[in-house]
Every structure is written in C-alpha cells, then in structure tokens.
Amino acid sequence: MLKELKNIVFKANLDLVSHGLVIHTWGNVSGRDKESGLIVIKPSGVSYESMKPEDMVVIDQEGKVLEGKYKPSTDTPTHLLLYRAYGSLGGVVHTHSSYATSWAQAGRAIPPYGTTHADHFYGEVPCTRLLTQKETDNDYEINTGKIIIEKMGTVNPLTVPSVLVNGHGPFCWGSDVENAVYNAVALEEIAKMAFYTVLLGKKEPISKFLLDKHFKRKHGTDAYYGQGNSEEN
Amino acid sequence: MLKELKNIVFKANLDLVSHGLVIHTWGNVSGRDKESGLIVIKPSGVSYESMKPEDMVVIDQEGKVLEGKYKPSTDTPTHLLLYRAYGSLGGVVHTHSSYATSWAQAGRAIPPYGTTHADHFYGEVPCTRLLTQKETDNDYEINTGKIIIEKMGTVNPLTVPSVLVNGHGPFCWGSDVENAVYNAVALEEIAKMAFYTVLLGKKEPISKFLLDKHFKRKHGTDAYYGQGNSEEN
Amino acid sequence: MLKELKNIVFKANLDLVSHGLVIHTWGNVSGRDKESGLIVIKPSGVSYESMKPEDMVVIDQEGKVLEGKYKPSTDTPTHLLLYRAYGSLGGVVHTHSSYATSWAQAGRAIPPYGTTHADHFYGEVPCTRLLTQKETDNDYEINTGKIIIEKMGTVNPLTVPSVLVNGHGPFCWGSDVENAVYNAVALEEIAKMAFYTVLLGKKEPISKFLLDKHFKRKHGTDAYYGQGNSEEN
Amino acid sequence: MLKELKNIVFKANLDLVSHGLVIHTWGNVSGRDKESGLIVIKPSGVSYESMKPEDMVVIDQEGKVLEGKYKPSTDTPTHLLLYRAYGSLGGVVHTHSSYATSWAQAGRAIPPYGTTHADHFYGEVPCTRLLTQKETDNDYEINTGKIIIEKMGTVNPLTVPSVLVNGHGPFCWGSDVENAVYNAVALEEIAKMAFYTVLLGKKEPISKFLLDKHFKRKHGTDAYYGQGNSEEN
Numbered sequence: 001m002l003k004e005l006k007n008i009v010f011k012a013n014l015d016l017v018s019h020g021l022v023i024h025t026w027g028n029v030s031g032r033d034k035e036s037g038l039i040v041i042k043p044s045g046v047s048y049e050s051m052k053p054e055d056m057v058v059i060d061q062e063g064k065v066l067e068g069k070y071k072p073s074t075d076t077p078t079h080l081l082l083y084r085a086y087g088s089l090g091g092v093v094h095t096h097s098s099y100a101t102s103w104a105q106a107g108r109a110i111p112p113y114g115t116t117h118a119d120h121f122y123g124e125v126p127c128t129r130l131l132t133q134k135e136t137d138n139d140y141e142i143n144t145g146k147i148i149i150e151k152m153g154t155v156n157p158l159t160v161p162s163v164l165v166n167g168h169g170p171f172c173w174g175s176d177v178e179n180a181v182y183n184a185v186a187l188e189e190i191a192k193m194a195f196y197t198v199l200l201g202k203k204e205p206i207s208k209f210l211l212d213k214h215f216k217r218k219h220g221t222d223a224y225y226g227q228g229n230s231e232e233n
Numbered sequence: 234m235l236k237e238l239k240n241i242v243f244k245a246n247l248d249l250v251s252h253g254l255v256i257h258t259w260g261n262v263s264g265r266d267k268e269s270g271l272i273v274i275k276p277s278g279v280s281y282e283s284m285k286p287e288d289m290v291v292i293d294q295e296g297k298v299l300e301g302k303y304k305p306s307t308d309t310p311t312h313l314l315l316y317r318a319y320g321s322l323g324g325v326v327h328t329h330s331s332y333a334t335s336w337a338q339a340g341r342a343i344p345p346y347g348t349t350h351a352d353h354f355y356g357e358v359p360c361t362r363l364l365t366q367k368e369t370d371n372d373y374e375i376n377t378g379k380i381i382i383e384k385m386g387t388v389n390p391l392t393v394p395s396v397l398v399n400g401h402g403p404f405c406w407g408s409d410v411e412n413a414v415y416n417a418v419a420l421e422e423i424a425k426m427a428f429y430t431v432l433l434g435k436k437e438p439i440s441k442f443l444l445d446k447h448f449k450r451k452h453g454t455d456a457y458y459g460q461g462n463s464e465e466n
Numbered sequence: 467m468l469k470e471l472k473n474i475v476f477k478a479n480l481d482l483v484s485h486g487l488v489i490h491t492w493g494n495v496s497g498r499d500k501e502s503g504l505i506v507i508k509p510s511g512v513s514y515e516s517m518k519p520e521d522m523v524v525i526d527q528e529g530k531v532l533e534g535k536y537k538p539s540t541d542t543p544t545h546l547l548l549y550r551a552y553g554s555l556g557g558v559v560h561t562h563s564s565y566a567t568s569w570a571q572a573g574r575a576i577p578p579y580g581t582t583h584a585d586h587f588y589g590e591v592p593c594t595r596l597l598t599q600k601e602t603d604n605d606y607e608i609n610t611g612k613i614i615i616e617k618m619g620t621v622n623p624l625t626v627p628s629v630l631v632n633g634h635g636p637f638c639w640g641s642d643v644e645n646a647v648y649n650a651v652a653l654e655e656i657a658k659m660a661f662y663t664v665l666l667g668k669k670e671p672i673s674k675f676l677l678d679k680h681f682k683r684k685h686g687t688d689a690y691y692g693q694g695n696s697e698e699n
Numbered sequence: 700m701l702k703e704l705k706n707i708v709f710k711a712n713l714d715l716v717s718h719g720l721v722i723h724t725w726g727n728v729s730g731r732d733k734e735s736g737l738i739v740i741k742p743s744g745v746s747y748e749s750m751k752p753e754d755m756v757v758i759d760q761e762g763k764v765l766e767g768k769y770k771p772s773t774d775t776p777t778h779l780l781l782y783r784a785y786g787s788l789g790g791v792v793h794t795h796s797s798y799a800t801s802w803a804q805a806g807r808a809i810p811p812y813g814t815t816h817a818d819h820f821y822g823e824v825p826c827t828r829l830l831t832q833k834e835t836d837n838d839y840e841i842n843t844g845k846i847i848i849e850k851m852g853t854v855n856p857l858t859v860p861s862v863l864v865n866g867h868g869p870f871c872w873g874s875d876v877e878n879a880v881y882n883a884v885a886l887e888e889i890a891k892m893a894f895y896t897v898l899l900g901k902k903e904p905i906s907k908f909l910l911d912k913h914f915k916r917k918h919g920t921d922a923y924y925g926q927g928n929s930e931e932n
Contacts, residue, residue, distance in 0.1 A: 023418060023419075023422055024415065024418065024419065026349065026352075043460070044458055044459050044460065045458055045459030045460060046460065070460055071459075071460060071461075074450065074457065074458045096349045096422075096426075098422070098425055098426055098429065099429060101347060101349060101426050102426045102429035102430045102433060103433065104347065105346040105347035105426060105427075105430040105433075105435060106346075106430050106433035106434060106435040107435070108433060108434075113571040113572075113633075114567060114570065114571035114633050114634060114635065115633060115634045115635070116492065116562045116567060116635065119492075130440075130443075131443070133440070133442045136440075136442050136443055136446050137442065137446065140446055140450075167346075167347050167348060167439045167443060168347060168348045169347065169348070169349065182490065185489060185490065186489075186490065189489055189562075189564070192564055193562075193564055193567055193568045193571060194571075195429060195432070195433065196564065196565060196568035196661060197568045197571040197572050198433070199432065199661070199665065200568060200569065200571075200572035200574060200661065200664070201572060201574075202571060202572040202573070206633045207596070207599070207602075209599045209602050209603065210596075210597070210602055210633060213602050213603065213606055217540065217606075224540065225510055225511055225540045226510050226511030226537075227509070227510060227511060227512065227536055227537060228537075256884060256885075256888055257881065257884065257885065259815065259818075276926070277924055277925050277926065278924055278925030278926055279926065303926055304925075304926060304927075307916065307923065307924045329815045329888075329892075331888070331891055331892055331895065332895060334813060334815060334892055335892045335895035335896045335899060336899065337813065338812040338813035338892060338893075338896040338899075338901060339812075339896050339899035339900060339901040340901070341899060341900075363906070363909075364909070366906070366908045369906075369908050369909055369912050370908065370912065373912055373916075400812075400813050400814060400905045400909060401813060401814045402813065402814070402815065428895060428898070428899065431899070432898065579804040579805075579866075580800060580803065580804035580866050580867060580868065581866060581867045581868070582725065582795045582800060582868065585725075648723065651722060651723065652722075652723065655722055655795075655797070658797055659795075659797055659800055659801045659804060660804075662797065662798060662801035662894060663801045663804040663805050665894070665898065666801060666802065666804075666805035666807060666894065666897070667805060667807075668804060668805040668806070672866045673829070673832070673835075675832045675835050675836065676829075676830070676835055676866060679835050679836070679839055683773065683839075690773065691743055691744055691773045692743050692744030692770075693742070693743065693744060693745065693769055693770060694770075
C-alpha cells in the first residue's frame with residue numbers, strides 16, 4: 001500500500017540526517033498521497049540505522065493506523081492538523097536543527113535579513129506564542145498544530161513554508177515531501193545566517209521591495225528563475 | 234573475560250570520535266557488567282588508531298586491575314565513584330566536547346531552554362563547584378567524583394544523565410554503555426543550542442509544565458514516545 | 467563548442483558544493499573564453515545532482531544564447547557587466563556562503579584584520595550601497611552589476627577580487643575560473659575569521675604596511691611567495 | 700637524502716588539511732633531523748593535490764637549500780630561528796586555523812579557561828607584539844621569529860608549544876613533527892572553546908593549582924597519565 005510514498009518518506013527521514021538537520025531520532029517526515037489523501041509517516045523512536053521503508057506507518061486523515069507494525073511518530077497529531085488546514089501540503093517535516101531551534105528557543109521570529117531568505121520565505125519565519133499549561137497538559141500535539149495555524153493566520157503556507165514553535169523547534173512543509181525537506185534545509189541555512197547577521201549588529205530587515213523582487217522572481221506567475229517550473233527548485 | 238563488553242566499550246570510544254565529541258585521546262568510556270559488577274574501561278593515553286578491543290582494561294569496583302596489559306584511564310577513580318554511588322548506571326562517558334566543555338569552563342549550568350533539552354534532561358544540566366587547592370592536589374580524580382555526587386544531591390541520575398565539572402568538562406552516564414554515549418551526544422547538541430539561544434538574548438528557561446510534558450512523554454511510566462520501551466531511545 | 471571551458475565551469479559549480487559554499491542551487495559560476503570572448507555559464511535552477519557538462523550555456527557578451535537547451539542563470543546580466551567592465555576577468559562566481567553573506571546582510575565591508583586577508587585582498591572587501599526601489603523593480607540584475615562597479619571605483623579588480631552586495635551576498639572573480647573559485651573559498655574563510663575577530667572585541671584593521679607586505683610578497687612584480695608564477699596560487 | 704623525514708613532513712602537511720586546520724596552501728610544516736640537524740620543509744605555494752614527498756626541500760640551519768627543485772616555504776626564516784633558539788624542537792607547524800588565527804587577529808593571548816588547555820599548554824598561549832614598520836619592511840620573516848622568541852622569554856617551549864603572532868596566526872612546535880601537528884590540532888580546539896567561553900561571560904582563567912595539576916599529571920617526571928611515555932600523547 002502506497003509503496004512509492006513509503007520509499008520517499010523513508011528516504012526523506014534519512015536525508016534529514018545526511019543534511020545535518022537531525023541527530024538520533026530527533027525528527028520526522030510525513031507525506032500525503034494526493035489521490036487517496038492518506039498519510040505516510042515515520043514510526044516513533046525507531047533508530048535510523050535499523051529503520052526500513054516498510055516500517056513507515058500509513059494513517060488516514062483522522063490518524064487511524066491503516067498499515068504498519070509500529071506506532072506512528074508522537075508528533076502525528078500536529079502533522080494531521082497541518083494537512084487538514086492546508087490542502088496544498090504534500091509533505092511535512094519536523095526537525096530540531098540547531099539554528100532554527102535556537103531561534104525558537106529564544107522565542108524570536110527570523111526576520112528577512114537578505115535575499116537568501118527572500119528567495120524562500122515571503123516574509124519573516126514566524127514564531128508561535130507559548131502554549132498555556134492547560135494546552136500543554138492535554139492534547140499537547142494537537143494544540144501545537146493549533147498555535148501554528150493560529151500564527152500563520154491568512155498567510156499562504158506555500159509562501160512561508162515554516163513556522164517556529166516557541167520553546168520547541170521548526171515545523172516545515174511543502175507541495176510534496178522533497179519540497180518540504182528542501183525547505184527545512186533552506187530554513188536552517190537562513191536561520192544560521194540570520195544568527196550571524198544579528199551578532200554583526202544588524203537591526204532592520206531588508207526592504208519590502210527587495211523581498212518582493214526575490215520571492216517573485218523565483219515563485220508564482222511572473223517567476224523568471226529556473227526553467228519555467230517555478231514551484232520546483 | 235567480558236569479551237562482549239570489551240567490544241562494546243571499545244566501539245563506544247571510537248563512536249565518541251565519529252560523533253565529533255572527541256579529538257586525540259580526549260575522552261574515555263567505561264561499562265559495568267550487570268552480573269559480576271566488574272568494570273571495563275579504556276586504557277590511558279593509547280591512540281585510537283592503534284587501540285584494539287582486547288586493550289580494554291577490566292577492573293573491579295575498587296579499581297584493582299584484573300585483566301589488561303595497559304594502565305586504565307587516568308579518570309578511572311571518577312568512574313568508580315559514580316558506579317558505586319549509583320547502582321542504576323551501566324556506562325560512564327567523559328568527553329571534552331566543545332560546547333559542553335565551554336559551559337563547564339564558564340562555570341555555568343545549562344538551563345532547559347527548549348523541548349530538545351526536556352526530552353533528555355529533566356531540569357538544568359548542573360555545574361559543580363570548583364575544587365579547593367587541597368582537593369586538587371590530593372586524590373584529584375576521587376574528589377572530582379565526589380563533587381559530582383555532591384552536586385547531584387537527591388536527583389535520580391538517569392533523569393539528569395550528565396554533569397559539568399567546573400573548569401573541566403562533562404561526565405555523562407546511562408543505563409548501559411550505548412545509552413551513556415547517546416546522552417553525551419545529546420548533551421553536546423543541547424549545549425550548542427543553549428549557547429546560540431543565550432546569544433540571541435534569551436534569559437528564562439522553559440516552564441516547569443513544558444519540561445514535565447516532554448520529559449514524561451519520553452520517560453517513565455506514562456511515556457507515549459517510542460514503541461513502549463521508553464528507557465531505550 | 468568550448469567543450470573544455472564547459473567542463474571547467476561544470477566542475478567549478480560542483481566545487482562550490484564540495485567546498486561548503488553552496489547548498490541546493492544557490493550559486494553560479496561562469497567562465498570567459500580568452501580567444502573568442504564568449505561566456506559559459508551555469509543553467510538556472512538545475513539541480514547539481516542531474517546537471518551535466520553539456521548543460522552549460524554558451525552566451526555572447528550581450529547575453530545572447532549561442533548554445534544550450536536551458537536558460538542561463540538568472541544572475542547572468544550581473545556576470546556580463548563584470549566581464550565587460552573588467553577585461554582581466556576570466557571567471558565569475560556568485561555564492562550565498564554563510565559568513566560572507568552574513569557580512570553582506572549586515573551591510574558591512576570586511577576589514578583586513580590579519581595577514582590571511584592581506585594575502586588575498588588588498589584592502590577591505592567592500593560592501594555596495596543598497597539598491598533603490600526603482601533599481602530593484604527594473605533591470606535588477608543589471609543594476610546589481612552597476613553598483614558593484616560603482617563601489618569598486620578605480621580599484622584593480624584582481625587585487626580585490628570580491629564584493630559584497632548589500633542585503634544579498636558575495637560576487638567573486640579571478641583571472642580564470644579556478645582562480646575565481648579559489649577567491650570565493652578564501653573570502654568565506656576570511657569572512658568567518660573576521661566574524662570571530664569582531665566578537666573578540668577587535669576594532670581596528672591591520673596597518674597599511676602589514677597589508678602591503680603580505681599582499682605584495684604574494685602578488686605582483688616583487689612577489690617572493692610561490693615558485694615564481696605569483697598570479698597562480 | 701632524509702627520505703623518511705621527507706615522508707613524515709609531506710604527510711604532516713596533508714594532515715593539516717584533513718584535520719581542518721588549513722585550506723588551499725595556507726600552512727607549512729618542517730622537521731629537523733636529530734642527527735644531522737638538517738631541516739626538511741614544505742615548498743612554497745605548491746598545491747597539496749600535486750605535491751609529492753620528494754618535493755620537500757632539504758636545507759641546512761642557515762637556510763641554504765641542499766636538495767629540492769622548489770623554493771622552500773616563504774616562512775622558512777621563521778622556522779629556522781625557532782630551531783636555532785630551541786634545541787629541543789623536532790618539528791614546527793604554521794597554520795591559519797580559524798579560531799587560533801582569530802585570537803591572533805584580535806591581538807589577544809588565549810587564557811587557560813579549563814583543564815583541556817592545561818593538559819597541553821602550561822599557561823596562556825601568548826600573543827606577540829605587533830611588528831614595527833621597519834621590522835615589517837625588511838627581514839619580515841626573520842623578525843617574525845624574533846618577536847616569537849622575545850615573547851616566549853624564559854618559558855620552556857615544550858611546555859607552551861605555540862605562540863600567536865599578532866595580526867597573523869599561530870606558530871606551533873613539538874619534540875618531533877607528529878607532536879608539532881598534535882599541538883596545532885590541540886591549539887585550534889582550545890582556541891575554539893576559549894572563544895565560546897568568553898562569549899558565555901567568563902573573565903578569569905582557572906587557578907594556578909588546577910593548571911599545575913593537569914599539566915603535571917600529563918607531562919614531566921611526576922606524570923601519571925598515559926603508559927609511562929609521558930612526552931608522547
């Protein structure tokens with residue numbers, strides 16, 4: 001069942017390690033099958049050395065396990081909320097990558113300090129509010145999804161494909177699994193450069209018109225970067 | 234004698250290098266055999282290139298060498314004190330990993346700034362007091378063990394599996410050798426992110442209820458992370 | 467057509483990745499054929515995994531595509547302006563390397579803080595002014611080239627072979643493609659060390675006489691570094 | 700002539716690259732033959748990819764080339780001064796490693812902030828004064844050697860086997876070539892940790908008695924680290 005997507009999700013989880021975004025089992029990737037709407041997600045706490053494609057868990061949009069001998073990732077309810085809220089998502093990635101997580105731990109959004117940021121995120125990478133004690137004690141992973149969506153508001157999730165969860169770390173997504181991993185890698189790099197930029201004394205982000213220029217030359221109807229398939233990088 | 238444990242301890246010492254925690258011979262790992270209580274530890278100052286599994290030294294809990302042609306690690310008395318104080322330990326790791334050591338050199342405990350920390354350490358990673366001149370001049374390695382235990386106080390060592398020795402570096406441990414190495418890797422990563430977080434201006438650690446939530450979803454009787462064997466990661 | 471230069475430009479693009487200057491497709495290299503004056507440049511937004519030497523695009527100095535099935539890099543107009551302004555250039559490299567880009571994002575030139583800098587850049591690595599909205603909205607890539615040339619003024623581009631574009635990142639160049647890549651690598655290293663140096667509290671650059679000494683022992687008619695072919699490193 | 704030492708010096712130069720201390724040709728290693736007093740040193744500006752063991756240059760203690768088709772490293776006069784001043788040296792290493800060079804660029808000695816430092820350097824790693832214009836313009840490399848020796852004063856060079864040249868970078872040495880490389884690697888690691896430690900707010904170095912304890916448990920007549928050959932690590 002969904003053998004190809006299982007392979008993609010499996011490979012994407014290992015890619016997080018090879019890209020240096022994840023150590024141990026500190027990350028998870030899921031993908032959504034465009035036709036059936038079913039979701040394939042990493043099992044919880046299985047070491048990357050022993051994990052195999054067939055260990056990926058298939059669930060429906062309510063989180064019911066349809067196939068797989070393992071429990072799905074603990075963060076599954078957060079993934080599901082994002083898929084339900086945003087029909088355009090084909091992949092979701094959660095990491096504890098060092099720099100993005102540090103911005104999340106500091107409770108700070110990442111301002112667009114340069115065109116590298118603008119090429120990938122149309123505005124700051126937002127940081128959610130903290131969860132209350134009640135939201136933490138009960139339905140924690142569902143409430144994590146809710147504050148992400150609350151923070152995103154009316155922003156198109158494919159133009160700002162990442163959010164920092166305050167005190168926790170980044171959730172990233174994309175039009176498909178590969179795109180979600182691509183965005184997680186891009187986020188870590190812009191988080192690193194923003195960190196250095198702040199330490200070099202920069203206060204103000206780039207202008208709206210430079211942000212517009214770079215985002216729009218790469219994405220959307222007037223894009224002129226790439227070979228005419230601007231949503232793919 | 235204890236051939237399997239020798240292999241495990243040998244491999245764990247090399248893992249410290251491949252995980253980037255140790256250069257030259259700046260680290261040591263020991264393991265305790267659950268049945269006999271005997272301890273296997275790295276020899277002192279032998280290069281990792283030439284070291285072999287059979288070079289690991291077998292000692293009893295008082296430090297008497299039972300097998301091995303080499304002297305055991307200089308830090309052996311510290312390891313022994315930890316094993317004697319904490320019956321739950323199956324492995325002890327000492328490194329000079331860059332970020333954890335820098336916190337130790339600054340004489341600062343690592344506050345829990347996010348959920349990555351809370352997943353692994355149930356509260357701050359404590360930093361010992363400095364040794365007095367007398368404690369340094371005589372029985373230095375024994376006194377290093379004593380101030381670790383003094384600092385831990387009544388804390389369960391498996392819930393906070395690392396301490397920073399002031400002006401020196403981290404000692405980590407775990408239920409077995411692999412778990413101790415796992416914790417040493419986790420410590421370095423959370424030390425790195427805490428460093429970035431501090432430079433981004435963060436003052437306060439996360440709330441007690443978020444700390445509780447993350448630690449307890451992964452460890453103990455109510456854990457729901459992983460596949461039901463919550464003490465293993 | 468220009469098969470050897472295509473191979474060189476192709477390899478140079480991959481070298482940016484292996485040197486850690488570029489992730490994804492965030493960089494581009496071009497080279498100029500000394501005889502014909504034609505330019506070979508990376509195609510836009512083609513992944514480095516799938517890219518082949520024959521995918522390199524051949525253009526004339528006005529940017530007309532003479533060979534190649536792909537569109538040339540979006541930054542082609544910037545490359546062309548540099549080649550037209552500076553007859554001595556044989557290669558141009560654009561990266562978003564982390565430290566150099568962070569200085570660009572901070573809008574700061576990199577002062578010569580040591581002899582490593584002086585060995586490669588005869589004075590500070592300059593940072594351009596910001597583009598106006600008008601210059602951004604129209605002919606953006608051409609105007610990027612113009613502010614680089616405006617900033618360089620009368621400086622010999624082979625003595626200061628890099629500029630930081632404010633809010634964007636570095637453009638580097640050299641007497642040929644390999645030399646341009648060499649300079650991009652050197653720039654990132656001196657940007658990194660300048661960052662650390664600033665955080666250690668340094669305010670003033672090195673003296674003019676030390677700058678002179680190091681640059682001139684390696685470059686120009688009185689050079690005594692290397693084996694007598696001082697322009698090659 | 701001195702074939703084995705040529706192999707050792709050749710390999711040591713490549714080791715600087717594999718240890719991450721050197722990019723391009725930004726470093727040089729020499730070794731002294733204990734019997735003849737002759738010195739083998741890297742040629743100047745030859746790329747590490749094309750360099751072969753037989754390209755190493757043999758010189759006498761006054762710098763006269765006895766064998767080799769290439770010019771010796773530009774920094775040869777500095778190496779020679781160190782060998783002449785310190786009869787105990789068997790190897791000299793010069794790098795532009797990132798953190799050590801940044802301390803040199805900041806004009807700051809590296810204080811002993813922890814036991815990792817004390818295990819290798821018996822006190823701060825000193826930083827020379829700046830050269831005057833006259834000392835820079837004439838006999839620059841000789842004067843570089845002179846200010847190193849001036850700074851070292853009466854210190855035993857094998858107990859503090861590195862100096863930072865102000866505005867330039869580190870010179871390291873050892874009882875033989877391997878030991879000199881070992882010390883260059885150790886220096887970069889302690890320079891990195893000292894950098895982090897300073898950013899974490901530390902002002903004061905460790906106590907004299909802790910410095911004594913760690914240096915002396917590893918070096919000298921009362922050493923008890925290692926297997927009884929305390930000068931080798």
